[in-house]
Amino acid sequence: MAVLARRVRPEQWKPIGVAALEANAMTVVRSTDNRSVIAGPGAGKTELLAQRAAYLLQTATSPPPRRILAISFKRDAASNLAARVGQRCHRSHAARLDSMTFDAFAKGLVDRFGQALPKRWRPRTDYEIMFTSDALYRGFLLQEVGAPPKIIGSYADFQAISLREFERELLLGKPLPEDGWPIPTVGQWAADRFWQSSLHEGKTSRLSFPMIGRLAELLLRVNPMAREALRLTYSHLFMDEFQDTTQVQYDLVRTIFKGTETVITAVGDNKQQIMRWAMAMDDPFAAFDQHFVAKRTPLFNNYRSSPELVRIQHVLAQALDAHTVKPVSKTVGTVAGDSCAIWDFSTPEAEASSLAAFVANEIKTHTLVPRHFALLVRQKPADYAAVLAPAFEAAGIPLRNEAGFVGPMMLQELLTEEASRLVVQLLRLAMTKHAGRNWSECQAKLGVLRGIAIDDEPAQAKLARKLDTFATTLAAAHPKAPTSFADSLAIVEQAIDFIGRQRLVAVHTSYAQGGWLGKVVEAISSHLTGSATRGGAWSEVLDIYEGVDAIPLMTIHKSKGLEYHSVIFVGLDDGAWWSFANDQIEATAGFFVAFTRAKQRVIFTYCAQRGRRTKIATLYALLNKAGVTTIAVT
Structure with a gap:
């Protein structure tokens, strides 16, 4: 209020x-x-x-x-x-x-003040965003950078640099020296060569977001x-x-x-x-x-999870911090039976059909909707979706891999893009009978983009008239959902033009460089096209676009910050957690994050065909310590 x-x-x-x-x-x-x-x-x-x-x-x-x-x-x-x-x-x-x-x-700082950086560190104004990877760094160190000057060190010293050390410690580990390293080590020389080639040696400057952060600190x-x-x-x-x-x-x-x-x-x-x-x-x-x-x-309070889940969470939390204080649950348990259990399956197909039947029954019995559930996996969600999706579709519940790509973007990331949100709100305003909050939200967001003061009543009234005219015109031009990518692109372009490209760029700096806004428009259009092939009326198509009636499948990392009535973690086995021994603390933290997304119920599934559970025995020991039972599901 x-x-x-x-x-x-x-x-x-x-x-x-x-x-x-x-x-x-x-x-x-x-x-x-x-x-x-x-x-x-x-x-x-x-x-x-x-x-x-x-x-x-x-x-x-x-x-x-x-x-x-x-x-x-x-x-x-x-x-x-x-x-x-x-x-x-x-x-x-x-x-x-x-x-x-x-x-x-x-x-935003680099875009506004970057040209005041020392020449050595100054990017071109039309710099592009670069997404780095081990392969990119490996190619640079082995093929592009060449041999270091003899006065600095030997080639053997250079070869000893690990990819992790190069990025975390040498390239980005410390603030940038204003005039460069006076007498660089072999590693500093290699990092400086990466910086200089990224800034000055291509058609335009190419920078990762961590590099932009270092430039912002320097400026x-x-x-x-x-x-x-x-x-x-x-x-x-x-x-x-x-x-x-x-x-x-x-x-x-x-x-x-x-x-x-x-x-x-x-x-x-x-x-x-x-x-x-x-x-x-x-x-x-x-x-x-x-x-x-x-x-x-x-x-100390926990407003999300039931008392029983909070009790189990505390056992997991103590493995990460022995001094952690037990939270106090401020909600009530509403599920009958186990709040948490491990379900063992003989095959992935049996697992998929059982989970689909369970979710369908829970939705029917307890007046829930698919978005009250989430399927979480450690990695490779597409592999799990290949088996799970047909079973859920057969049960009448669409399953959506939110880690999948739509055009150039991950679906889950597309849905958080401001351009995507604005386009959908405009389409709901124009194409559905009940505008509801979409009218007030469109008015407010467009007012911000256009720099209209909240108390400027004449300007706000003028904006409202323009919004109404645009919605009416768009609805008349496109009474039916698009049937092709070209149709979708035309609709999205109309919406973006009304919103104002330059206004979007001015307020949301991520759209300023590298053609990112164009990629987002492409992804919106692609996803709208795919949604229209599965829907009928505009309201149904937009519900599909936003996943209103679909159960989401995502990785642990992408679930962070979200919450669901029930969380089903698919694949608690050595195969999914192959790197567990490399960093048990972070892996256990990931396990904790997955568990704590749930309000009322957590189910872990295991299938012997995917891997054993010896390497992650620590996780099973924690669940056993918390009294979580294992059930063989036939």
Whole structure:
């Protein structure tokens, strides 16, 4: 429930839209010092930050025109926080929150100030986004870079560089030296050659997002005016999913805000750190507490999972942190029978048919829908989908591999793209009888894109008329869903033109370089075409596009931040967890993340045809310790 845009005395402020916050959460909301908040699964991290934003904005603790910066690891987390603040505050208050990903924040800085970088580190304005891989680094080190100068070191020293060391330590591990390395080691020489070739030796500069982060940190280090402008702009900083913060991201924040009056709230859970493979720091909380003199504050409530699931979760959590405090479940159990079990199957086909029948029965018996369930796998979701999808289709439940690609993009990522969301909202507004919230959301988002003030009533009324005219015209031109990619592309292009390409680029910096907006448009059109082949009326097609009536299949990493009534983890075996011994802590954290997506039930499946369960005996031992039973399903 939104409130009026009026100032509230700090002592009179109360949480908005919720009955109450736990004591520690309220302490964080009102805090005037830096805080590191350890918030376990279901603790309400997004709600905590939304309430803190509401408090700061409504009490003028963050006085206008100063703003709040919220940076997250994932795009959906950033958009979810912005939406939640919009629900908790008047629009004029919520408009002073800038919620974005670390990558978008760094890219925006480079796009605005990059030409002030030293020439050695200055990218061309039309730089492209590069997605790196082991193969790319291997090809560079073995074929492109050549032999190092003899004065630096031997070729044997060069050959000893591992791919992991090259990326994590040499290329991105430390802030960039303004004038380059005076006397580089062999590794530094190789890293510098990669930087210089990426920046200056191609048709245009090609940069990965971590490289952009390093450039952003350097430009603020050498440009005090830009750094001071950020400090003056933002009175408060929120960092979500802080356990996944990389050294690149941490150094950027440290360069901007260390030793300033900007108050920082870092929220996350060290038991859910599953991104060390993507260069997440080993213990960002300890570094933050030290460098920013932050006070650590734990949250104890779990608003997601039933008491029985919370009990089992605590057993898993203790394997990651022996000192973790048992959370308090604030919900009730609603399922009959086991809240958690391991189901053993003889074949993948038997597994698929049994799971489909189980979900179909649960939907019918308990008035649930497919999106209340999720199928999670460790890796290679397409392989599992090949067997699972036919069984679920036969049971009348579409299964959707959200890790699958639609054109140039992963489906799950496409659905979080702002361009995709806007196009779907416009189509629902134009093509369905009941516009509902789509009208108000389209009006609000277009107003932001066009720079129209919330209280500018004449401009808002003019925008409303334009929106109504566009919706009417689009509906008249396309009364039926598209039958080809060309038709879909024409519809999407019309929507994008109305939204405004340049406005999208100006507000969402990821669309500025490398033709990314064009790739997103292609993916939207491709997915709309595929959805139309399975649907009839526009409303049905758009439901298919968004997966309203489909059960999602995804990897553990892509499930993070989501929640479901029931989670079915398919394939608890050595084959799926082949790398378990390489990093048992991160693998166990991934297991914990998968388990904690569930509100009421977790089912693990095992099929001997896919692999044994000796290498992951540790995981089975934890489940056994928690009293989870194994059931042979025939």
